[in-house]
Amino acid sequence: MIPFVDLKAQYVGIKDEVNAAIQGVLESCQFTLGSEVAAFEEEFSAYCQGQYGIGVNTGTSALHLALLAAGIGPGDEVITVPFTFVATVAAIHYTGAKPVFVDIDPRTFTMDVKAIESAITSRTKAIVPVHLYGHPADMDPILDIARQHGLTVIEDACQAHGSEYKGRRVGSLGDMGCFSFYPGKNLGAYGEGGMVVTNNAEYTRTIRMLRDWGAEQKYQHVLKGYNFRLEGIQGAVLRVKLRHLNAWTEARREIASYYNELLSGSGVPTPEAMSYARHVYHIYAIRTRKRSEWQQALQAKGIQTGIHYPIPVHLLPAYADLGYVKGDFPHAEQAAEEVLSLPMFAELSRAECQEVCEAVTTLAEQAAVEYAA
Template identity: 75%
Template sequence: MIPFVDLKAQHAGVRTEINDAIQRVLDSCHFTLGPEVTAFETEFASYCQAQEGVAVNTGTSALHLALLAAGVGPGDEVITVPFTFVATVSAIQYTGATPVFVDIDPRTFTMDPTQIRAAIGPRTKAIVPVHLYGQPADMDPILAIARERGLVVIEDAAQAHGAEYKGRRAGSMGDMGCFSFYPGKNLGACGEGGMIVTSNPQFARTMRMLRDWGAEKKYHHVLKGYNYRMEAIQGAVLRVKLRHLERWTEARRAAAKRYDRLLAESGVSTPVAMPYARHVYHVYAIRTAHRQVWQETLEAKGVQTGIHYPFPVHLLPAFGDLGYAAGRFPHSERAASEVLSLPMFPELTEAQSAQVSEAVRSLAATSDLCAAGA
């Protein structure tokens, strides 16, 4: 069976380094925040071309604190997309603000900038573009609109570690950029973790207080805060993995090129890497109108797949109170019904890529014959 993600293969290559890093933390007995986390903040912020990093316990916490630092709260509105993981929208609601959706560009699965102006109202406070699947949103027009209207831009870069837009790293273009280090991410912890990067020192100062119960120093609580601190072991592990991230990223990009080549002229809709982007392929998502059959058949052929994501947020029962009906965001809804993610990880071999591609090509040919017969 070819796995969708092979974390064991990745861990095997860095096991000794990670074991040494964890032992260093155990020996120090400094288990929360501390020097390992501080060092990781500096190193990751530099990698993202930002001045400051604020490490937290999850990517969701990163989004929450970035919104709070931007002054988002009850009565405000925040523009984002419905084709994303629910954490993007939940973090907005945690602040008491209301998410306002715009549809995606069907080529990239990211925010369509042409729809933003119509969504801006008197209560709009921020825009949260999502760099989905490892490709940055089209940031220049988004940033231009934000500057024109005095809006804060918070990049949801949870799937875009090392991605670039016109040479600028994901997370460095807006006022703040938020990352997740969930284990399956391009840069994944041995557990949970998150980070906000920014070049605004005031935002960084506010978020550092908010993550640690609002304390400026011990027992001096300036703000009403949260327990969102990163554990030292995760900081140490992520420092090790960050040193390998560029190599892993290039391996992902090479695997994507193999898929592109092997699936060319098959009729399969493959990812579109925009000319402005360095796509880092957190996910390699194809599209098919026969997704359930394809997924079941590929599984039977020894190929695991994933779906990111099967429902747009506005149609999930948990977010029915937002009042959006089916048909409101057609590109998001169609993508949610068609996307199918193929195996993608740095250690994916040429033989595995060929096996996956042959199985997909066979399905595409069969589907074409069925469609022609119908």
């Protein structure tokens, strides 16, 4: 079986470092926040080329608190995309604001910058571009539009640790950048975790209070806050893993390049990286009109795959109250019907890549014969 992701293989390579780091937290008894979290905040924000990092319990919480720090609330509108994990939209909903969608660029699966202006109203307060699958959104036009209209830009970088836009790390391009450390991410905790990265000291102060019951000092509650603190063990584990992130990223990029090479003559649409982008391939998604059949056939051959994501958010029952209907965002809807994620993790071997691509190419050849008939 070729797994979609293999966390055990990663752990084996860093086992001694991780075990020592966890043991250190057990001995210090700093289980919530503490010195390991503080050190990780400094190290990861520096990695992102940002000044401040605020560790929280999930990427969803990072988005939620970033929006609150920006003053987003009931009656406001926030522009984002419908082709994303539901947490992007849920975080906007948590503030009481209304999510407003624009379609995606079908080449990158990220925000179509040409669609933003027409979505802006007098209620618009922020834009949340999503760096989906590890490919950065086209940030310069987004930032230009935001500046013209006085809007806050909050990057959803939950799938894009180390991704770059024109040589600059995502997460420090907008007013705030939000990351998830869910175990399967390129930089994953051994549990849940998230972070907001920013260069703004006031946002930092507000988010630090919001994550810890709205207090800077114990029992001195300045804001109506939350229990969104990052655990000490997760901070320690993430510090260890951050030291390996560059090597793991280059391995992912090499695997993606090899996939591209092996699939180049198959006719299968493969991920496209724009000239401005350093893609970090959290997901390697091909496209096929026969996704269900291909997924079943690959599973039968011992190859696990994933679908990210099968239903765009505007068509989910939970968000039917937003009033969107099928056909409103055709590129997002088509992507949701066609994307199929192939195995992608740093330890994936060339032989495994060849096996995956041989199986995909065979399916593509069979499909071509069927279409021709």
